[in-house]
Amino acid sequence: KRQVLVIGLGRFGSSVAATLFDRGHDVLAVDHNERRVQEMVSRSTHAVQAEATSEAALRELGVKNFDVAVVAAGHDVQSSVLATVLLQRIGVPYVVSRAQDEVHGLILEKIGAHAVVYPEKESGERLAHNLAYREVMDYLELSAGFGVSKITPPPAMLGKTLEEAGLVARGTMGLTILAIKRGAQVMLTPDRFERIQPGDILVAAGTDEQLEKVDAALG
Amino acid sequence: KRQVLVIGLGRFGSSVAATLFDRGHDVLAVDHNERRVQEMVSRSTHAVQAEATSEAALRELGVKNFDVAVVAAGHDVQSSVLATVLLQRIGVPYVVSRAQDEVHGLILEKIGAHAVVYPEKESGERLAHNLAYREVMDYLELSAGFGVSKITPPPAMLGKTLEEAGLVARGTMGLTILAIKRGAQVMLTPDRFERIQPGDILVAAGTDEQLEKVDAALG
Ligand SMILES: Nc1ncnc2c1ncn2[C@@H]1O[C@H](COP(=O)(O)OP(=O)(O)OP(=O)(O)O)[C@@H](O)[C@H]1O
Ligand SMILES: Nc1ncnc2c1ncn2[C@@H]1O[C@H](COP(=O)(O)OP(=O)(O)OP(=O)(O)O)[C@@H](O)[C@H]1O
Secondary structure (H helix, E strand, O other), X not given: OOEEEEEOOOHHHHHHHHHHHHOOOEEEEXXXXXXXXXXXXXXXXXXXXXXOOOHHHHHHOOHHHOOEEEEOOOOOHHHHHHHHHHHHHHOOOEEEEEOOOHHHHHHHHHOOOOEEEOHHHHHHHHHHHHHHOOOOOOEEEEEOOEEEEEEOOOHHHOOOXXXXXXXXXXXXXXXXXXXXXXXXXXXXXXXXOXXXXXXXXXXXXXXXXXXXXXXXXXX | OOEEEEEOOOHHHHHHHHHHHHOOOEEEEEEXXXXXXXXXXXXXXXXXXXXXXXXXXXXXOOHHHOOEEEEOOOOOHHHHHHHHHHHHHHOOOEEEEEOOOHHHHHHHHHOOOOEEEOHHHHHHHHHHHHHHOOOOOOEEEEEOOEEEEEEOOXXXXXXXXXXXXXXXXXXXXXXXXXXXXXXXXXXXXXXOOOEOOOOOEEEEEEEHHHHHHHOOOOO
């Protein structure tokens, strides 16, 4: 169970706080805007109004008891930079700060944020990935250019076994099928005799090129 | 190869456009702000200045030849709603629109956006997931509450085989290890005799509870 401090309850910060809270972690949600604090009362362990640029206010919140602090005080670069520095000074071991743009992100890195997040940029990359893999909902990178993707089998593969479709180790497609999602069921590590059915989603490991070749959604 | 139209070159839109372009897809990047258009010239197939709320301007761009349009004209709810309606009218088969907040998103759904994106909310959920799974870089959902995660093995498992560690089908941990990332290498579908080494990242399939129990990063 993590102890997480979230400073700044805009769209990004409130989402971090609420998601962690729903998963059973302890979340202290902080904002200098009272209305934003109120909105988070039922979606966090505690929601408190405080000025994040005040070292005294932060110490009073007992922030050094937290594992992680997320600085999501968005547009105000000065606030976000100051809060990031103060939290480290007070002794929070891991500080993640949200950047408005590349320059802001560079500053945050220089002043010691352990991780810098670019929400819009990341979501843009994710959407691009999902659009490129049209029927693919997600992608898990294993190493550069190699990962696991959920792909829609092309019509020609329907009714074939994984072996006949070339989707086995050292098969023609070069992909390894780690799982098949069939309706609400998930079949892990299917064997070579498993027959591909209409509606199946194949969870495949391979290089970007291999995944793109097979995915019926592309081309 | 997809033909994608991106309207609105803020942080989200420019990231969608540039990412798709880098992956070899055809991208037309559009914005009514000339400077933003200039910034995208080397990161898209074509970058054009145009007013997205003008049906004539959109038709002139030949938008009905596109597979997908992404409406990323952010803060201006009216522009984003109007562009979303016009694009469908002109015949773009799939329109994804970015919402500023829940109300904006509801409007976009009602007027027929095929998908609505909430970049800050999604990135917040992702960060929350990554923080909850501290050493875990990513997560691939297979079905509700069940997915594939990259986890760090707890110290007690080091030196044990997957079977000894209970990480095999019907093993004590309930997880299935689909792959092991060792340094830059990725070993797919390892057998039960594979010994877990320090630094290994296990690509494991299981329920949220099962994943949380095993991940050394949690607890
Ligand atoms: N110094 C501060 N102390 C506490 N809270 C702050 C401080 N500065 C800003 N905030 C809060 O941070 C929140 C996020 O800021 P803002 O809305 O400017 O950013 P944003 O980047 O638009 O957010 P998002 O994109 O996540 O919606 C606001 O609710 C604001 O009240
Ligand atoms: N009617 C329009 N036609 C063309 N471009 C538009 C129109 N309205 C807004 N834009 C462009 O959309 C882009 C994104 O808008 P804006 O910066 O308001 O949104 P944002 O939500 O802050 O973006 P992001 O969060 O992605 O950085 C801007 O570059 C703007 O010039």
